[in-house]
Amino acid sequence: MRKRYVDTRHGQIHVREAGEGGRALLLVHWTPLSGRMYEGVSPALAAAGHRVVAPDLLGYGRSDPRPADWTVEGWADSFAEVLDALGVERAHVLGGHNGASVAVELALRHGDRIDRLVLDGCAILTDELRAAFRALSTTPRPTPDAARTLAFDRTVGLLREYIPGFEVTDAMLDRIWPAMIDFLETRFVSSGPVAGGYDLAARLPLVRHRALLLGAERDTLAPTFPAAERLLNPAATHMFAGHHPLHFPERAGEYAEVVNRFLSAP
Secondary structure: OEEEEEEEOOEEEEEEEEOOOOOEEEEEOOOOOOHHHHOOOHHHHHHOOOEEEEEOOOOOOOOOOOOOOOOHHHHHHHHHHHHHHOOOOOEEEEEEOHHHHHHHHHHHHOHHHEEEEEEEOOOOOOHHHHHHHHHOOEOOOOOHHHHOOHHHHHHHHHHHHHOOOOOOOHHHHHHHHHHHHHHHHOOOEOOHHHHHOOOHHHHHHHOOOOEEEEEEOOOOOHHHHHHHHHHOOOOEEEEEOOOOHHHOHHHHHHHHHHHHHHHHOO
C-alpha cells in the first residue's frame, strides 16, 4: 500500500492507500490498532475497483497524538479533512468496533460526503461500561522491570479479547508483532474516555444512508449485533462464521467478497 501524511487542524494523519479509480472506500480501524489492520484485505477491495483509503486515527498508528479533550465527533471531522486533502468528494465508509462509531458520525455530520456505510461490530455500551470507560485515562508508564514484557503481554491480552482462545505459538508471532507496534504507538493513552463519552445507541436510529451491518460469531461484539440491527433499520446484515475474518489473512477474500457485493449492488 502507498503511504503518505496529510495535514489537519489537529495534527498530521498517516494514510495508507491502494487502488486508483472508482469510488473511494474509507476504512476506519479498530482501536488500539491502526490502518495497518486492513493491509491484508485492501488488495481484494482495490481489485474490485475501489480507491482504498485507510488512515490511522489521531492518537494511533503513525498519526500525531490527539488533543487531550477529544471525542468521536472530532475523529469524524478529522477524517472529513483527510477526504478534503485527498481530493475525495464522496466515499463509502467502513468502520469496525470504535471505528464503527466514527463511521456513524461521519455519516451524520458529513452526510453529503458519504455514499454507503458498513458497520463491522457496534460498541453499544451499557451505562456501567460507559462509566468505566470514561474513568480510564492512561496506562501508567512502566518501570524498567515491567517494561521488559508489558507491550508483549498487553498485545497478547488484546488479541485474546479479539480472538477468543488465542494462544501464543510460533505461527502466531507474525500477528503479534504488528499489533504490538500499534500498542506502543498509542503512547499508553487509552481510547476509553472517548468511547465512554459516546452513545452509539442514540445515534444509530438517525442514520439514513444505505447500510450493511457485519458481525462474527466469535467476535467480542457479537452480543450487540441484534440490538444494532434493531436500531439501524433497515440495513443489510451478514454474520461471519467463527472468528472474525480480519484476524486471519487467509480469509481476506471472504471478507472482501461480502463488502464488495454490498457496495456494488444497484
